[in-house]
Amino acid sequence: xxxxxxxxxxxxxxxxxxxxxxxxxxxxxxxxxxxxxxxxxxxxxxxxxxxxxxxxxxxxxxxxxxxxxxxxxxxxxxxxxxxxxxxxxxxxxxxxxxxxxxxxxxxxxxxxxxxxxxxxxxxxxxxxxxxxxxxxxxxxxxxxxxxxxxxxxxxxxxxxxxxxxxxxxxxxxxxxxxxxxxxxxxxxxxxxxxxxxxxxxxxxxxxxxxxxxxxxxxxxxxxxxxxxxxxxxxxxxxxxxxxxxxxxxxxxxxxxxxxxxxxxxxxxxxxxxxxxxxxxxxxxxxxxxxxxxxxxxxxxxxxxxxxxxxxxxxxxxxxxxxxxxxxxxxxxxxxxxxxxxxxxxxxxxxxxxxxxxxxxxxxxxxxxxxxxxxxxxxxxxxxxxxxxxxxxxxxxxxxxxxxxxxxxxxxxxxxxxxxxxxxxxxxxxxxxxxxxxxxxxxxxxxxxxxxxxxxxxxxxxxxxxxxxxxxxxxxxxxxxxxxxxxxxxxxxxxxxxxxxxxxxxxxxxxxxxxxxxxxxxxxxxxxxxxxxxxxxxxxxxxxxxxxxxxxxxxxxxxxxxxxxxxxxxxxxx
Amino acid sequence: xxxxxxxxxxxxxxxxxxxxxxxxxxxxxxxxxxxxxxxxxxxxxxxxxxxxxxxxxxxxxxxxxxxxxxxxxxxxxxxxxxxxxxxxxxxxxxxxxxxxxxxxxxxxxxxxxxxxxxxxxxxxxxxxxxxxxxxxxxxxxxxxxxxxxxxxxxxxxxxxxxxxxxxxxxxxxxxxxxxxxxxxxxxxxxxxxxxxxxxxxxxxxxxxxxxxxxxxxxxxxx
Numbered sequence: 001x002x003x004x005x006x007x008x009x010x011x012x013x014x015x016x017x018x019x020x021x022x023x024x025x026x027x028x029x030x031x032x033x034x035x036x037x038x039x040x041x042x043x044x045x046x047x048x049x050x051x052x053x054x055x056x057x058x059x060x061x062x063x064x065x066x067x068x069x070x071x072x073x074x075x076x077x078x079x080x081x082x083x084x085x086x087x088x089x090x091x092x093x094x095x096x097x098x099x100x101x102x103x104x105x106x107x108x109x110x111x112x113x114x115x116x117x118x119x120x121x122x123x124x125x126x127x128x129x130x131x132x133x134x135x136x137x138x139x140x141x142x143x144x145x146x147x148x149x150x151x152x153x154x155x156x157x158x159x160x161x162x163x164x165x166x167x168x169x170x171x172x173x174x175x176x177x178x179x180x181x182x183x184x185x186x187x188x189x190x191x192x193x194x195x196x197x198x199x200x201x202x203x204x205x206x207x208x209x210x211x212x213x214x215x216x217x218x219x220x221x222x223x224x225x226x227x228x229x230x231x232x233x234x235x236x237x238x239x240x241x242x243x244x245x246x247x248x249x250x251x252x253x254x255x256x257x258x259x260x261x262x263x264x265x266x267x268x269x270x271x272x273x274x275x276x277x278x279x280x281x282x283x284x285x286x287x288x289x290x291x292x293x294x295x296x297x298x299x300x301x302x303x304x305x306x307x308x309x310x311x312x313x314x315x316x317x318x319x320x321x322x323x324x325x326x327x328x329x330x331x332x333x334x335x336x337x338x339x340x341x342x343x344x345x346x347x348x349x350x351x352x353x354x355x356x357x358x359x360x361x362x363x364x365x366x367x368x369x370x371x372x373x374x375x376x377x378x379x380x381x382x383x384x385x386x387x388x389x390x391x392x393x394x395x396x397x398x399x400x401x402x403x404x405x406x407x408x409x410x411x412x413x414x415x416x417x418x419x420x421x422x423x424x425x426x427x428x429x430x431x432x433x434x435x436x437x438x439x440x441x442x443x444x445x446x447x448x449x450x451x452x453x454x455x456x457x458x459x460x461x462x463x464x465x466x467x468x469x470x471x472x473x474x475x476x477x478x479x480x481x482x483x484x485x486x487x488x489x490x491x492x493x494x495x496x497x498x499x500x501x502x503x504x505x506x507x508x509x510x511x512x513x514x515x516x517x518x519x520x521x522x523x524x525x526x527x528x529x530x531x532x533x534x535x536x537x538x539x540x541x542x543x544x545x546x547x548x549x550x551x552x553x554x555x556x557x558x559x560x561x562x563x564x565x566x567x568x569x570x571x572x573x
Numbered sequence: 574x575x576x577x578x579x580x581x582x583x584x585x586x587x588x589x590x591x592x593x594x595x596x597x598x599x600x601x602x603x604x605x606x607x608x609x610x611x612x613x614x615x616x617x618x619x620x621x622x623x624x625x626x627x628x629x630x631x632x633x634x635x636x637x638x639x640x641x642x643x644x645x646x647x648x649x650x651x652x653x654x655x656x657x658x659x660x661x662x663x664x665x666x667x668x669x670x671x672x673x674x675x676x677x678x679x680x681x682x683x684x685x686x687x688x689x690x691x692x693x694x695x696x697x698x699x700x701x702x703x704x705x706x707x708x709x710x711x712x713x714x715x716x717x718x719x720x721x722x723x724x725x726x727x728x729x730x731x732x733x734x735x736x737x738x739x740x741x742x743x744x745x746x747x748x749x750x751x752x753x754x755x756x757x758x759x760x761x762x763x764x765x766x767x768x769x770x771x772x773x774x775x776x777x778x779x780x781x782x783x784x785x786x787x788x789x790x791x792x793x794x795x
Contacts, residue, residue: 353649353651356607356651356652360651360652363605382609383609385607490654494655
C-alpha cells in the first residue's frame with residue numbers, strides 16, 4: 001500500500017526557485033506557500049530590477065514593496081505582525097535577473113551557489129498579452145522558458161515545473177487531453193527548432209526598417225498574429241507558449257552537456273479572482289474577464305459570442321493549491337507530465353451563463369450605487385445578450401462606427417450650408433471622432449476575444465489534477481486538493497468575481513489607481529533592510545570575494561519593464 | 574406510552590404573514606426578464622391574470638396563478654434565484670406582519686408543525702420560511718428544463734380550491750386535519766380554513782371577513 005503524500009512534510013526544508021514573482025499567479029503562489037507550508041526551506045525569487053530613464057529600482061526593493069504593501073500578502077502580515085519581516089528574511093532570497101537572458105541573467109557564482117540547494121524550479125514568468133510585440137513574446141514566453149530549462153539543467157538535482165496555458169491547444173474544439181501536441185492545431189507537422197527560427201525572424205522584423213517606429217511595431221504585431229493563426233493558434237500568446245512547450249519537451253530529457261531535467265507542465269485555464277486566498281475577490285492587472293465585464297457593465301448590448309461555448313475559469317487560489325500539490329507530487333516521484341488546471345470538463349461553465357450572471361451582477365451592483373434612479377433604471381433595463389459574431393447587429397460596433405462617420409459627414413455638410421451651425425461643428429466632430437475611436441477599440445477587443453467566446457468550444461481534461469487527491473493524506477487533501485469541482489458558479493460570479501474585478505481590475509480600464517495597503521506601522525527602516533536580499537551563508541566551497549549586490553545584477557538588463565497591464569489590450573480600451 | 578399526536582398549523586403567506594407587496598412578485602420577475610420583448614408582452618399576461626383573480630369565482634384562482642407565472646418562460650434558474658433574493662430583501666422583509674410572525678411563534682411553542690402555504694414560487698418563499706422557523710413549505714414550483722423555466726407550474730398547483738394537498742400532508746405527517754390550525758387572509762383561503770379544526774382569519778379581506786363572521790371563525794387584526 002502506497003504511503004499517502006503529506007504535502008507539508010514533503011516540502012519541509014525544500015528550496016524552490018521561482019520566476020514570475022511580481023505577476024498575479026506568482027505572488028499568490030509565494031504567499032500561499034508561506035501561509036500553508038511554514039516549514040518550507042527557502043523560496044529563491046527571481047526578480048527583475050526596474051531600470052528606465054526616470055526610475056531605477058532594485059529587485060530587492062521591488063519585492064519589499066510587494067511584501068509590505070501588496071494586498072496579496074495581507075494574510076501573512078496579519079498572521080505574523082511584526083514577525084513578518086523575520087519570516088521574509090528567513091524564507092525569501094531575492095536574486096536579480098531576467099528570464100529573457102541566458103541562465104536567467106544570473107552570474108556564474110550565483111548559479112554555482114544555487115546548484116546544490118534547489119529542489120524545484122517553478123517557472124511562472126511570462127507575457128500574457130494576446131497580441132504583443134512578437135519580440136517580447138518570443139523573449140519572455142519562448143526563449144524565457146528555454147533559459148529557465150538551461151538554468152535548471154545546471155543545478156544539481158532540480159526538477160522543473162513549467163507554467164503554460166490550456167490554450168496552447170489552439171483553435172481545435174473538443175475534449176482536450178493532457179498531452180503535448182506533436183502537430184500544429186491545424187494538423188501540420190512541426191519541428192520546434194524550425195518554428196523557433198521562423199518566430200525569431202518575425203520578431204526581428206524587416207532589415208533596413210526602423211523597428212522602433214510605432215507603426216512598424218503595430219504591423220509586426222499583426223504579422224505575428226497572422227503567423228500564429230496560419231498554424232492554427234488564435235493569437236501570438238498561445239503560439240509562443242505552445243512553442244515553449246514543444247522546445248522544453250524536446251530539450252529536457254536530452255543528455256548532451258547538460259543534465260536531463262525532470263519536466264512537469266502545468267496548464268491553467270483562465271485564471272481569475274481568488275475564492276478564499278489571500279482573500280475573496282483578489283485579482284491583479286487586467287486579466288481575461290475584466291474587460292468583458294466592463295463592457296457588459298456599460299451600455300454595450302450585443303456581445304458577439306455563443307452561449308453554449310465553455311468558459312473555463314479557475315480561481316487563482318484553486319490554481320496555486322493545485323501547483324503546490326503538483327510540486328509535492330514531483331518531489332515524491334509521482335507527478336504526471338502534464339496537468340490541466342481547469343473546470344470545463346468536470347464543472348462546466350458557459351459563456352451564456354457568464355453573460356447572464358454578469359447582467360445579474362451589474363443589476364445587483366447598480367441597486368447598491370448612488371447613481372440617479374433614471375440612470376440605474378436605464379442600465380438595468382439593457383441586459384447584454386449573446387449574438388452571432390458575423391451578423392451586422394443593430395448595436396454592432398462597426399455599424400455604429402459607420403453611423404458616427406456618416407453623422408460627421410452630415411454635420412459637415414449642414415455646417416457648410418447653414419453658417420449658424422458652424423459653431424457646433426467642431427464639438428460634434430470631437431464627440432464623433434472619440435466615439436469612432438472608442439468603438440474601434442471595442443471592436444478590436446471583441447476580435448481578440450472571439451476565439452475564446454465564439455469560435456471554439458474546449459473541454460479541458462483535468463483527471464491528472466483530480467487524481468492528486470487520491471495520492472494525498474487527509475490534511476493535504478483538505479488544504480491542497482482539487483477545489484474546482486466545488487465552485488458554485490452563481491455565488492462565485494456575483495459575490496466574488498464581480499466585486500473583485502470592480503475593486504482590483506476595472507479601475508485600470510478607467511485609468512484609475514487600484515488600492516494598495518499602507519506600509520504597516522511595525523515596518524521600521526531597520527526592518528525594511530531585513531526584508532530584502534539575504535547575505536549568502538558560507539558554503540563548503542571556496543568562493544572568490546564577491547560583492548553580492550553587484551554580482552546579482554544582470555548584465556545588460558533591458559531598460560523597459562514587462563507591463564502588468566497588457567499593452568495590446570490596454571491600448572484598445 | 575403513546576407519543577403526543579402531531580398537530581399542524583397552516584399559515585397562508587400572502588395576507589396572513591405578509592402585507593400586500595408594492596409590486597406583485599410575478600410582475601417583479603417579468604419586468605426583469607432578460608429579453609426586452611418579453612418584458613413588454615408578458616406584462617399583458619399579468620394584467621389578464623390579475624383581472625381573472627379579481628373578477629372570477631374562487632375556483633378560477635388556479636388558472637390565474639398559472640397565467641401569472643407563465644410569464645417567466647425562458648428565464649434562467651440563475652435569474653430566478655437572484656431576483657428572488659432581491660424580492661425577499663425589498664418586498665418581503667419589509668412587509669412581514671408582526672401579528673403573523675407572533676402567531677407562528679405561538680404555534681411553535683404550542684408544539685405545532687408549522688407549514689407555510691403560498692401561491693408564490695418556492696424560490697421566493699424559502700428564505701421567509703427559514704427566517705420564521707417554519708417546518709415545511711407548500712408552494713408553487715416552476716418546471717425547469719436545462720436550467721430554464723418552461724413557464725409551467727409543477728403539480729400540485731397551489732391556488733385556492735380544494736385543499737387536497739393539505740389533507741395529504743396531514744396524512745404524511747400522521748396528523749389529524751380536524752385538529753389542525755389554519756391562518757388565512759383572503760376569500761380564496763376559505764376552503765383551507767374550512768378543512769381544519771381551528772381556522773382563523775388573520776387580517777382578512779372583505780370576502781374572508783364575511784365568511785368568517787358567518788362561520789363564527791376567530792378574526793385577528795392588528
